[in-house]
Amino acid sequence: MYTELNSILSSTPDSFTQGEFILVSDRQSDASFLIHHFLSFYLRARCRVCFLGLVQSFSHYNAVSQRLGVSLAQAKEKGQLIFLEGLTESLSFLIPQETSTESQAMDFLRDPTVSLRHLYEFIRTSVSSSGGGGEGGAEEWGPPVLMVDDLSVLLSLGVSTGAVLDFSHYCHATVCSQLQGNMVMLVRCSEEEEVDDGDDEGSERLLRGLTHRCSLTLHVQGLPTGYCRDIHGQVEVCWRRRQGDAQNTQRKLFQYKVNDKGASFFARGTSSAVL
Amino acid sequence: MLSELLQGADTGGFLIIQDSTNCSGQHLLTSFISAVLNRDEFVHVLGFEISEEELRDGLKGSPTQRLHFHNGFTDPLGWTNHPAFTVHQFNLEELTHIVKQTSQLKPATLIINSLSWILRHVSPSAVCKTLQQLKKGGAVRTIIGLLHADMHQKGTVGSVCHLASSVITVAPGMKADEAVAKITKRSKSGKVMQDEEIFNIKEDLTVIVQSKPSQTGSKQPDPEEQEMDPTANLTFNLRLSDTEREAKEKLALPFMFSKEKKTALLHSSPGSGRILYEPDANDDYDQEDPDDDLDV
Secondary structure, three states: OOHHHHHHOOOEOOEOOOOOEEEEEEEOOOOHHHHHHHHHHHHHOOOEEEEEEOOOOHHHHHHHHHHOOOOHHHHHHHOOEEEEEHHHHHHHHHOOOOOOOOOOOOHHHOOOOOOOHHHHHHHHHHHHOOOOOOOOOOOOOOOEEEEEEOOHHHHHOOOOHHHHHHHHHHHHHHHHHHOOOEEEEEEEOOOOOOOOOOOOOOHHHHHHHHHOOOOEEEEEEOOOOOOOOOOOEEEEEEEOOOEOOEOOOEEEEEEEEEOOOOEEEEEOOOOOOOO | OHHHHHHOOOOOEEEEEEEEOOEOOHHHHHHHHHHHHHOOOOEEEEEOOOOHHHHHHHOOOOOOOOEEEEEOOOOOOOOOOOOOOOHHHOOHHHHHHHHHHHOOOOOEEEEEEOHHHHHHHOOHHHHHHHHHHHHHHOOEEEEEEEEEHHHOOHHHHHHHHHHOOEEEEEEEOOOOOOEEEEEEEEOOOOOEEEEEEEEEEOOOOOEEEEEOOOOOOOOOOOHHHHHOOOOOOOOOOOOOOHHHHHHHHHOOOOOOOOHHHHHHHHOOOOOOOOOOOOOOOOOOOOOOOOOOOOOO
């Protein structure tokens, strides 16, 4: 959890807006540090988190979170974190073993033309079962949070953009609207700025479709001037929800540097290496 | 022209609000709903992108008893087995049925939020056909639809917009609370009018049209361009005050030849010294070559 980012977004683990859909995207850069931020943020906020880790293994996320002061393994044991490890899950789905209980969540792998309905149903049952808690003396958790790292992997696996948009619509309706929880999704854009209009499928269209629906976007880009040792890139924060009289989107641009145990955000040109 | 459209003068109209990721048309659509509700007309909302609570929350202050929400938000594809309204119900029979159910006498206004959602699941030709039938059908007085133009191919956007009697394209304005609306309106006689207006939406959803940018399209200079004025932050003064100018004009510069200076130089005053020169024999003065003595 990066406190500087918290003050930019004016949220703390004790008080944050509920029902928000946060879209994290990157182009020619890596936005996964924001995913780690939000993961540790919501775990500290005592939310029940459902994490769809399609890119890395659980131990990777655990190792990074440990540095940020949150133990994923503990959270998982307590039932606070529900972690769908896409890598092992898909392997056990494609090479079924007798011992493993096969879940339907990844069934789009067999036939990418089907919708992501089973994946959604997995999420719905895991986020809405928060009240009861199977184990005795289960702790009470806050509003549910769904995190996806990242949606573009689904595109690479052959799922159409429309199907991913439908999936995120259902997640939005269930998590943000019905349960008043939050949702964080990461989308990676292709390296090229913009493909031609005729290109129907692709991460650009996915990003546009999700941007229309979200309440906050964090877009991470590399520096337009190229590589720099002291500034890792810039992040554009954009509030899309109506705030007071400002009906349009409100944008702010920051440059950032990711450190070992945190990240610093500063206004353009005010890096400590420059001043 | 925007306020005319909000008043909803003509029946049988089909209005499209086109937006992009830069500027959302959702608020303008809510303003339109509020304007229709304030005229005591029935409103049917096909809501795919916004939940009923969120819509009613946004419409606080407007009379919502004539608002009928058809929930396509929670389950638009029938994944959870009890869908309220699915995207596949978007056809003439179903729509006429649900509209007639509640407002028997007066034709109602149909709000589609959004057309993009439907176009993702129903073929464009089927959508156009349904829209055309609805326009002619009589059950619906006006259709207002939101369309995310950057989500579709240009051809699809074009063919849907051809059906519309008015198209409002919203774009971000200069200031944070302003937006620009480009309006194309086709009247029944076939005349096409185009206009561009800057508007903002107040807390109570009333639309304030601020000004009309001139027809020639001379836009206000970009804020960046204004900042580029090189004389803005100089450390010295570029302009003169009147007294400064007077003083400057009074000053005689050394190279300027006034009359006094000339006479002073030519006619020396009596009593001052004069130089008399009488060439002696050594002075070999050659009229032809006065510079003979110089070693050139």
